[in-house]
Amino acid sequence: DTGVSQDPRHKITKRGQNVTFRCDPISEHNRLYWYRQTLGQGPEFLTYFQNEAQLEKSRLLSDRFSAERPKGSFSTLEIQRTEQGDSAMYLCASSLWSGTYEQYFGPGTRLTVT
Amino acid sequence: DQQVKQNSPSLSVQEGRISILNCDYTNSMFDYFLWYKKYPAEGPTFLISISSIKDKNEDGRFTVFLNKSAKHLSLHIVPSQPGDSAVYFCAASEPYNNNDMRFGAGTRLTVKP
Numbered sequence: 001d002t003g004v005s006q007d008p009r010h011k012i013t014k015r016g017q018n019v020t021f022r023c024d025p026i027s028e029h030n031r032l033y034w035y036r037q038t039l040g041q042g043p044e045f046l047t048y049f050q051n052e053a054q055l056e057k058s059r060l061l062s063d064r065f066s067a068e069r070p071k072g073s074f075s076t077l078e079i080q081r082t083e084q085g086d087s088a089m090y091l092c093a094s095s096l097w098s099g100t101y102e103q104y105f106g107p108g109t110r111l112t113v114t
Numbered sequence: 115d116q117q118v119k120q121n122s123p124s125l126s127v128q129e130g131r132i133s134i135l136n137c138d139y140t141n142s143m144f145d146y147f148l149w150y151k152k153y154p155a156e157g158p159t160f161l162i163s164i165s166s167i168k169d170k171n172e173d174g175r176f177t178v179f180l181n182k183s184a185k186h187l188s189l190h191i192v193p194s195q196p197g198d199s200a201v202y203f204c205a206a207s208e209p210y211n212n213n214d215m216r217f218g219a220g221t222r223l224t225v226k227p
Contacts, residue, residue, distance in 0.1 A: 004157070042118070042203050042217025043158065056214065091157055101146050101207055103215065105157030 004106035006092050012112045013082055020078045021109045025094030032075050033103060034067055035091040036060065043091050049075060050097065082113045117141045118206050120218035128226055133191040135221050137204030140185065144206040149178060149189045152201045152220070162189070194225045
């Protein structure tokens, strides 16, 4: 296993379109996280899954955002009716819940909304 | 609300010297702190962590110091190498809520040969 992967790496879309990103975590990891990072800022937590259950959502995650993790493996993050303010790097991370806090990040998907 | 702050956006040091990156936090409930390193076009990579029950953790050239009373932690890299040039993020989490890690804005370290 080479780590967390994300697809696509870059996405350019027009305002109002829907976009979907995919994250494949490290295979034995049971927790999966989504973050958003804007220029000059650190990653901001959006939501996380333990196996297939979405256990927590940030107030940053508006109704236009939805995330799924069917079967507790890969995850998708969909943004509906994109806005220019959605332009950011979307990072996925995974961890093995064993009492430690380290999360392992993917390379991110850079979204540009024009 | 910026609960984790890295007040220096950039730092430049000479190869072989010590790099000191600083981080301050405001939430006294934070009990676990991590440093991540990020190269361009890659996601953040876990570097080193420290629990609030300790005041120092060392891993090779990297040492993290925690001053709970001052709500301050620092990452020391010695000796610094050009390959250490990256953006360093400080992160913190509360007990039983480690899913919601709070990150600082990052410090860009440049190590000059």
